[in-house]
Amino acid sequence: MANKRKLPEINASQMADISFLLLIFWLCSTTMSTDQGLSRRLPPPLPPNMEKPDVEVNERNIFIVLINSQNQLLVQGELMDVRQLREEAKAFILNVENDIHKPELFEVTADVLDKNGNVERTLKTITTKNHVISLQNDRGTMYEKYIEVQNELVAAYNEVRDEYSRKEFGGLAFNELTQEQQEAVQTLFPQKISEAEPKNYGGKK
Amino acid sequence: MAQIRKGGKKEVPGVNTSSLPDIVFMLLFFFMATTTMKEVTYKVDVKVPEATELQKLEKKSLTRYIYVGTPMKEYQKMYGKESRVQLDDAFAEVDEIEMFIENERNAMKESDQGLLTVSIKADKETKMGIITDIKQALRRAQALKINYAATKRMSY
Numbered sequence: 001m002a003n004k005r006k007l008p009e010i011n012a013s014q015m016a017d018i019s020f021l022l023l024i025f026w027l028c029s030t031t032m033s034t035d036q037g038l039s040r041r042l043p044p045p046l047p048p049n050m051e052k053p054d055v056e057v058n059e060r061n062i063f064i065v066l067i068n069s070q071n072q073l074l075v076q077g078e079l080m081d082v083r084q085l086r087e088e089a090k091a092f093i094l095n096v097e098n099d100i101h102k103p104e105l106f107e108v109t110a111d112v113l114d115k116n117g118n119v120e121r122t123l124k125t126i127t128t129k130n131h132v133i134s135l136q137n138d139r140g141t142m143y144e145k146y147i148e149v150q151n152e153l154v155a156a157y158n159e160v161r162d163e164y165s166r167k168e169f170g171g172l173a174f175n176e177l178t179q180e181q182q183e184a185v186q187t188l189f190p191q192k193i194s195e196a197e198p199k200n201y202g203g204k205k
Numbered sequence: 206m207a208q209i210r211k212g213g214k215k216e217v218p219g220v221n222t223s224s225l226p227d228i229v230f231m232l233l234f235f236f237m238a239t240t241t242m243k244e245v246t247y248k249v250d251v252k253v254p255e256a257t258e259l260q261k262l263e264k265k266s267l268t269r270y271i272y273v274g275t276p277m278k279e280y281q282k283m284y285g286k287e288s289r290v291q292l293d294d295a296f297a298e299v300d301e302i303e304m305f306i307e308n309e310r311n312a313m314k315e316s317d318q319g320l321l322t323v324s325i326k327a328d329k330e331t332k333m334g335i336i337t338d339i340k341q342a343l344r345r346a347q348a349l350k351i352n353y354a355a356t357k358r359m360s361y
Contacts (some may be wrong), residue, residue, distance in 0.1 A: 193309030
Protein backbone atom coordinates (compact mmCIF):
# COMPACT_ATOMS: atom_id res chain seq x y z
CA MET A 1 0.00 0.00 0.00
CA ALA A 2 2.79 2.34 0.72
CA ASN A 3 4.23 2.35 -2.75
CA LYS A 4 2.94 5.20 -4.90
CA ARG A 5 0.90 4.18 -7.84
CA LYS A 6 1.58 6.27 -10.89
CA LEU A 7 -1.48 8.17 -12.11
CA PRO A 8 -2.08 7.70 -15.78
CA GLU A 9 -1.33 10.93 -17.64
CA ILE A 10 -4.19 12.73 -19.25
CA ASN A 11 -3.82 12.73 -22.96
CA ALA A 12 -3.55 16.39 -23.81
CA SER A 13 -2.68 16.10 -27.46
CA GLN A 14 -6.20 17.08 -28.49
CA MET A 15 -5.88 20.29 -26.54
CA ALA A 16 -3.55 21.77 -29.10
CA ASP A 17 -6.01 21.00 -31.88
CA ILE A 18 -8.86 22.61 -30.04
CA SER A 19 -6.94 25.73 -29.23
CA PHE A 20 -5.69 26.02 -32.81
CA LEU A 21 -9.25 25.79 -33.99
CA LEU A 22 -10.29 28.56 -31.65
CA LEU A 23 -7.35 30.67 -32.70
CA ILE A 24 -8.15 30.30 -36.38
CA PHE A 25 -11.79 31.11 -35.76
CA TRP A 26 -10.74 34.28 -34.02
CA LEU A 27 -8.33 35.25 -36.73
CA CYS A 28 -11.05 34.96 -39.33
CA SER A 29 -13.87 36.70 -37.53
CA THR A 30 -12.10 39.74 -36.16
CA THR A 31 -10.27 42.72 -37.49
CA MET A 32 -7.23 44.44 -36.17
CA SER A 33 -8.13 47.91 -37.30
CA THR A 34 -9.19 50.50 -34.81
CA ASP A 35 -11.62 53.02 -36.10
CA GLN A 36 -10.20 56.39 -36.72
CA GLY A 37 -10.83 59.18 -39.09
CA LEU A 38 -11.39 62.85 -39.62
CA SER A 39 -14.14 64.10 -37.38
CA ARG A 40 -16.28 66.86 -38.79
CA ARG A 41 -19.53 68.50 -37.96
CA LEU A 42 -22.19 69.11 -40.58
CA PRO A 43 -24.22 72.29 -40.57
CA PRO A 44 -27.84 71.88 -39.53
CA PRO A 45 -30.27 71.54 -42.41
CA LEU A 46 -31.87 74.60 -43.92
CA PRO A 47 -35.61 74.83 -43.38
CA PRO A 48 -37.18 73.76 -46.69
CA ASN A 49 -39.07 76.94 -47.44
CA MET A 50 -36.29 79.29 -46.53
CA GLU A 51 -33.98 81.02 -48.92
CA LYS A 52 -30.32 80.63 -48.29
CA PRO A 53 -29.38 83.22 -45.73
CA ASP A 54 -27.17 85.90 -47.14
CA VAL A 55 -24.41 86.12 -44.66
CA GLU A 56 -22.36 89.21 -45.16
CA VAL A 57 -18.76 88.21 -45.13
CA ASN A 58 -16.15 90.69 -46.07
CA GLU A 59 -14.24 89.51 -49.09
CA ARG A 60 -10.90 89.59 -47.38
CA ASN A 61 -12.21 87.21 -44.76
CA ILE A 62 -12.94 84.33 -47.10
CA PHE A 63 -10.41 81.78 -48.14
CA ILE A 64 -11.83 79.96 -51.12
CA VAL A 65 -10.69 76.45 -51.93
CA LEU A 66 -12.15 74.86 -55.02
CA ILE A 67 -11.57 71.33 -56.19
CA ASN A 68 -12.67 70.54 -59.71
CA SER A 69 -13.62 67.25 -61.28
CA GLN A 70 -10.04 66.75 -62.45
CA ASN A 71 -8.96 66.93 -58.81
CA GLN A 72 -7.16 70.22 -59.33
CA LEU A 73 -7.03 72.73 -56.58
CA LEU A 74 -7.86 76.40 -56.97
CA VAL A 75 -6.99 78.38 -53.87
CA GLN A 76 -7.87 82.06 -53.80
CA GLY A 77 -7.99 82.05 -57.60
CA GLU A 78 -4.66 80.34 -58.07
CA LEU A 79 -3.85 76.82 -59.08
CA MET A 80 -2.06 75.18 -56.20
CA ASP A 81 -0.56 71.92 -55.14
CA VAL A 82 -2.18 70.34 -52.11
CA ARG A 83 1.15 70.32 -50.28
CA GLN A 84 1.26 74.10 -50.24
CA LEU A 85 -2.25 74.38 -48.90
CA ARG A 86 -1.35 73.95 -45.26
CA GLU A 87 1.12 76.83 -45.20
CA GLU A 88 -1.21 79.02 -47.20
CA ALA A 89 -4.14 78.32 -44.88
CA LYS A 90 -2.00 78.98 -41.82
CA ALA A 91 -0.80 82.27 -43.20
CA PHE A 92 -4.41 83.17 -43.86
CA ILE A 93 -5.65 82.20 -40.38
CA LEU A 94 -2.89 84.02 -38.56
CA ASN A 95 -2.30 87.00 -40.86
CA VAL A 96 0.84 87.87 -38.98
CA GLU A 97 1.77 90.84 -41.14
CA ASN A 98 -1.69 92.36 -41.08
CA ASP A 99 -2.00 92.11 -44.83
CA ILE A 100 -5.05 93.93 -46.18
CA HIS A 101 -5.87 90.99 -48.41
CA LYS A 102 -6.05 88.68 -45.45
CA PRO A 103 -8.71 88.81 -42.71
CA GLU A 104 -8.94 91.59 -40.18
CA LEU A 105 -7.24 91.09 -36.85
CA PHE A 106 -9.09 91.29 -33.59
CA GLU A 107 -8.11 90.86 -30.02
CA VAL A 108 -9.81 87.83 -28.57
CA THR A 109 -9.82 86.42 -25.06
CA ALA A 110 -10.70 83.07 -23.61
CA ASP A 111 -10.87 81.95 -20.02
CA VAL A 112 -9.20 78.84 -18.76
CA LEU A 113 -11.46 77.42 -16.07
CA ASP A 114 -10.24 75.30 -13.24
CA LYS A 115 -12.04 72.26 -11.84
CA ASN A 116 -14.55 74.35 -9.90
CA GLY A 117 -15.47 76.50 -12.84
CA ASN A 118 -13.54 79.52 -11.69
CA VAL A 119 -11.40 81.50 -14.05
CA GLU A 120 -7.87 80.35 -13.61
CA ARG A 121 -6.26 82.37 -16.30
CA THR A 122 -7.32 84.50 -19.22
CA LEU A 123 -5.70 83.93 -22.56
CA LYS A 124 -5.44 86.85 -24.85
CA THR A 125 -4.25 86.99 -28.40
CA ILE A 126 -4.73 88.79 -31.66
CA THR A 127 -6.22 86.67 -34.39
CA THR A 128 -8.57 86.79 -37.31
CA LYS A 129 -11.82 85.88 -35.68
CA ASN A 130 -14.08 86.51 -38.66
CA HIS A 131 -12.30 84.43 -41.21
CA VAL A 132 -14.01 81.61 -43.04
CA ILE A 133 -12.47 78.88 -45.11
CA SER A 134 -14.85 77.96 -47.84
CA LEU A 135 -14.45 74.58 -49.44
CA GLN A 136 -16.26 73.72 -52.62
CA ASN A 137 -16.01 70.58 -54.64
CA ASP A 138 -17.48 69.15 -57.77
CA ARG A 139 -19.60 66.04 -57.96
CA GLY A 140 -16.83 64.47 -59.99
CA THR A 141 -14.07 65.16 -57.49
CA MET A 142 -12.43 62.07 -56.13
CA TYR A 143 -13.10 61.36 -52.47
CA GLU A 144 -9.42 60.81 -51.80
CA LYS A 145 -8.59 64.35 -52.92
CA TYR A 146 -11.38 65.80 -50.85
CA ILE A 147 -10.10 64.05 -47.73
CA GLU A 148 -6.59 65.19 -48.51
CA VAL A 149 -7.72 68.80 -48.69
CA GLN A 150 -9.85 68.51 -45.56
CA ASN A 151 -6.89 66.96 -43.82
CA GLU A 152 -4.58 69.80 -44.79
CA LEU A 153 -7.07 72.39 -43.57
CA VAL A 154 -7.53 70.62 -40.25
CA ALA A 155 -3.77 70.27 -40.02
CA ALA A 156 -3.38 74.01 -40.52
CA TYR A 157 -5.67 74.67 -37.58
CA ASN A 158 -3.95 72.05 -35.46
CA GLU A 159 -0.58 73.62 -36.17
CA VAL A 160 -1.85 77.06 -35.29
CA ARG A 161 -3.22 75.74 -32.00
CA ASP A 162 -0.09 73.81 -31.34
CA GLU A 163 2.19 76.75 -31.89
CA TYR A 164 0.05 78.93 -29.67
CA SER A 165 -0.07 76.42 -26.85
CA ARG A 166 3.68 75.87 -27.02
CA LYS A 167 4.17 79.58 -26.65
CA GLU A 168 1.65 80.09 -23.85
CA PHE A 169 1.93 76.92 -21.82
CA GLY A 170 5.66 76.53 -21.59
CA GLY A 171 6.37 74.24 -24.50
CA LEU A 172 3.41 71.92 -24.09
CA ALA A 173 1.78 70.74 -27.29
CA PHE A 174 -1.93 71.23 -27.73
CA ASN A 175 -2.81 67.64 -27.00
CA GLU A 176 -0.74 67.65 -23.82
CA LEU A 177 -2.88 70.38 -22.30
CA THR A 178 -5.71 69.72 -19.89
CA GLN A 179 -9.26 69.55 -21.16
CA GLU A 180 -9.99 73.06 -19.91
CA GLN A 181 -6.91 74.54 -21.49
CA GLN A 182 -7.67 72.85 -24.78
CA GLU A 183 -11.14 74.29 -24.77
CA ALA A 184 -9.81 77.77 -24.19
CA VAL A 185 -7.34 77.46 -27.05
CA GLN A 186 -10.13 76.15 -29.22
CA THR A 187 -12.25 79.19 -28.51
CA LEU A 188 -9.35 81.38 -29.55
CA PHE A 189 -8.84 79.49 -32.78
CA PRO A 190 -12.12 77.89 -33.78
CA GLN A 191 -12.20 75.74 -36.88
CA LYS A 192 -14.16 77.58 -39.48
CA ILE A 193 -14.35 75.36 -42.48
CA SER A 194 -17.53 75.95 -44.37
CA GLU A 195 -18.70 73.74 -47.14
CA ALA A 196 -20.86 75.31 -49.77
CA GLU A 197 -24.32 73.98 -50.46
CA PRO A 198 -23.67 71.47 -53.20
CA LYS A 199 -23.83 72.64 -56.77
CA ASN A 200 -23.56 70.63 -59.89
CA TYR A 201 -21.03 72.20 -62.18
CA GLY A 202 -19.97 69.38 -64.38
CA GLY A 203 -23.34 68.47 -65.89
CA LYS A 204 -23.45 64.68 -65.71
CA LYS A 205 -24.28 63.34 -62.33
CA MET B 206 33.73 9.93 -30.57
CA ALA B 207 32.58 7.42 -32.95
CA GLN B 208 29.44 5.63 -32.13
CA ILE B 209 28.84 2.21 -33.27
CA ARG B 210 25.37 1.58 -34.43
CA LYS B 211 24.01 -1.70 -33.53
CA GLY B 212 21.70 -3.57 -35.72
CA GLY B 213 18.72 -3.26 -33.36
CA LYS B 214 16.26 -0.47 -34.26
CA LYS B 215 16.10 2.29 -31.73
CA GLU B 216 12.85 4.18 -31.39
CA VAL B 217 13.07 7.92 -31.71
CA PRO B 218 11.52 9.43 -28.63
CA GLY B 219 8.38 11.47 -29.40
CA VAL B 220 8.67 15.25 -29.19
CA ASN B 221 7.07 16.53 -26.09
CA THR B 222 4.18 18.70 -27.22
CA SER B 223 2.53 19.22 -23.90
CA SER B 224 3.32 22.95 -23.92
CA LEU B 225 1.93 23.49 -27.39
CA PRO B 226 -1.61 24.19 -26.16
CA ASP B 227 -0.20 26.78 -23.77
CA ILE B 228 1.53 28.60 -26.57
CA VAL B 229 -1.49 28.53 -28.81
CA PHE B 230 -3.74 29.67 -26.01
CA MET B 231 -1.43 32.55 -25.37
CA LEU B 232 -1.66 33.53 -29.01
CA LEU B 233 -5.41 33.19 -28.85
CA PHE B 234 -5.68 35.47 -25.84
CA PHE B 235 -3.43 37.99 -27.51
CA PHE B 236 -5.72 38.10 -30.52
CA MET B 237 -8.82 38.22 -28.38
CA ALA B 238 -7.49 41.23 -26.55
CA THR B 239 -6.20 43.21 -29.50
CA THR B 240 -8.82 42.68 -32.17
CA THR B 241 -12.44 43.54 -32.46
CA MET B 242 -15.26 41.71 -34.11
CA LYS B 243 -16.01 42.64 -37.68
CA GLU B 244 -19.08 44.83 -37.82
CA VAL B 245 -20.41 43.56 -41.09
CA THR B 246 -19.35 41.57 -44.07
CA TYR B 247 -18.36 43.98 -46.75
CA LYS B 248 -20.37 43.88 -49.92
CA VAL B 249 -18.60 46.88 -51.33
CA ASP B 250 -14.93 47.31 -51.85
CA VAL B 251 -13.64 49.87 -49.40
CA LYS B 252 -10.10 51.17 -49.26
CA VAL B 253 -10.24 54.19 -47.05
CA PRO B 254 -8.10 57.22 -47.88
CA GLU B 255 -5.07 58.28 -45.90
CA ALA B 256 -4.81 61.26 -43.61
CA THR B 257 -2.66 62.56 -40.81
CA GLU B 258 -4.98 64.47 -38.49
CA LEU B 259 -6.87 61.47 -37.26
CA GLN B 260 -9.06 61.17 -34.25
CA LYS B 261 -10.11 57.91 -32.70
CA LEU B 262 -13.76 57.08 -32.52
CA GLU B 263 -14.58 56.95 -28.89
CA LYS B 264 -17.47 54.62 -28.45
CA LYS B 265 -18.38 51.86 -30.79
CA SER B 266 -21.89 51.64 -29.44
CA LEU B 267 -22.54 55.23 -30.44
CA THR B 268 -21.20 54.84 -33.94
CA ARG B 269 -23.07 53.79 -37.03
CA TYR B 270 -21.35 53.05 -40.28
CA ILE B 271 -22.11 53.87 -43.86
CA TYR B 272 -20.02 52.04 -46.42
CA VAL B 273 -19.54 53.42 -49.88
CA GLY B 274 -17.70 51.79 -52.74
CA THR B 275 -17.98 49.71 -55.83
CA PRO B 276 -19.73 46.37 -55.33
CA MET B 277 -17.54 43.34 -54.84
CA LYS B 278 -16.98 41.09 -57.85
CA GLU B 279 -19.71 38.63 -57.01
CA TYR B 280 -22.31 41.37 -56.81
CA GLN B 281 -21.25 43.28 -59.90
CA LYS B 282 -23.56 41.32 -62.17
CA MET B 283 -26.55 42.39 -60.16
CA TYR B 284 -25.60 45.85 -59.06
CA GLY B 285 -23.15 47.08 -61.69
CA LYS B 286 -19.87 48.80 -61.15
CA GLU B 287 -21.12 52.17 -59.96
CA SER B 288 -20.38 53.14 -56.36
CA ARG B 289 -23.09 52.03 -54.00
CA VAL B 290 -24.04 52.47 -50.40
CA GLN B 291 -24.07 49.63 -47.91
CA LEU B 292 -25.97 49.92 -44.65
CA ASP B 293 -25.51 47.09 -42.18
CA ASP B 294 -25.39 43.99 -44.31
CA ALA B 295 -27.27 45.09 -47.38
CA PHE B 296 -27.02 47.43 -50.31
CA ALA B 297 -29.12 50.52 -49.94
CA GLU B 298 -30.11 53.64 -51.75
CA VAL B 299 -29.08 57.06 -50.55
CA ASP B 300 -32.71 57.88 -49.71
CA GLU B 301 -32.79 55.03 -47.22
CA ILE B 302 -30.09 56.59 -45.07
CA GLU B 303 -32.49 58.98 -43.44
CA MET B 304 -34.76 56.15 -42.30
CA PHE B 305 -31.78 54.08 -41.22
CA ILE B 306 -30.41 56.82 -39.00
CA GLU B 307 -33.85 57.50 -37.61
CA ASN B 308 -34.34 53.85 -36.70
CA GLU B 309 -30.90 53.48 -35.23
CA ARG B 310 -31.37 56.56 -33.16
CA ASN B 311 -34.70 55.39 -31.81
CA ALA B 312 -33.14 52.10 -30.80
CA MET B 313 -30.57 53.90 -28.68
CA LYS B 314 -30.91 55.06 -25.13
CA GLU B 315 -32.43 58.50 -24.92
CA SER B 316 -29.41 59.93 -23.18
CA ASP B 317 -27.16 58.70 -25.97
CA GLN B 318 -29.23 59.85 -28.90
CA GLY B 319 -27.47 63.16 -29.19
CA LEU B 320 -24.08 61.51 -29.26
CA LEU B 321 -24.69 59.43 -32.33
CA THR B 322 -21.72 59.57 -34.67
CA VAL B 323 -21.90 58.42 -38.24
CA SER B 324 -18.72 57.08 -39.70
CA ILE B 325 -18.50 57.24 -43.46
CA LYS B 326 -16.27 54.50 -44.73
CA ALA B 327 -15.86 55.34 -48.34
CA ASP B 328 -13.47 54.06 -50.93
CA LYS B 329 -10.91 56.59 -52.01
CA GLU B 330 -11.89 56.22 -55.65
CA THR B 331 -15.46 57.25 -54.95
CA LYS B 332 -16.77 60.33 -56.64
CA MET B 333 -17.85 63.16 -54.37
CA GLY B 334 -21.36 63.23 -55.87
CA ILE B 335 -22.56 60.28 -53.83
CA ILE B 336 -20.74 61.51 -50.73
CA THR B 337 -22.42 64.88 -51.05
CA ASP B 338 -25.80 63.17 -51.33
CA ILE B 339 -25.06 61.15 -48.21
CA LYS B 340 -24.03 64.27 -46.34
CA GLN B 341 -27.25 65.99 -47.34
CA ALA B 342 -29.24 62.97 -46.18
CA LEU B 343 -27.41 62.99 -42.85
CA ARG B 344 -28.13 66.68 -42.42
CA ARG B 345 -31.81 66.04 -43.01
CA ALA B 346 -31.69 63.23 -40.46
CA GLN B 347 -30.00 65.58 -37.98
CA ALA B 348 -27.02 63.30 -37.68
CA LEU B 349 -24.46 66.06 -37.73
CA LYS B 350 -21.52 64.40 -36.05
CA ILE B 351 -19.70 62.57 -38.76
CA ASN B 352 -16.36 60.96 -39.22
CA TYR B 353 -14.60 60.21 -42.47
CA ALA B 354 -12.83 56.93 -41.87
CA ALA B 355 -9.18 57.07 -42.86
CA THR B 356 -5.93 55.39 -42.09
CA LYS B 357 -2.75 56.92 -40.88
CA ARG B 358 -0.53 58.26 -43.60
CA MET B 359 3.12 57.56 -43.04
CA SER B 360 4.59 59.80 -45.72
CA TYR B 361 3.81 61.49 -48.96
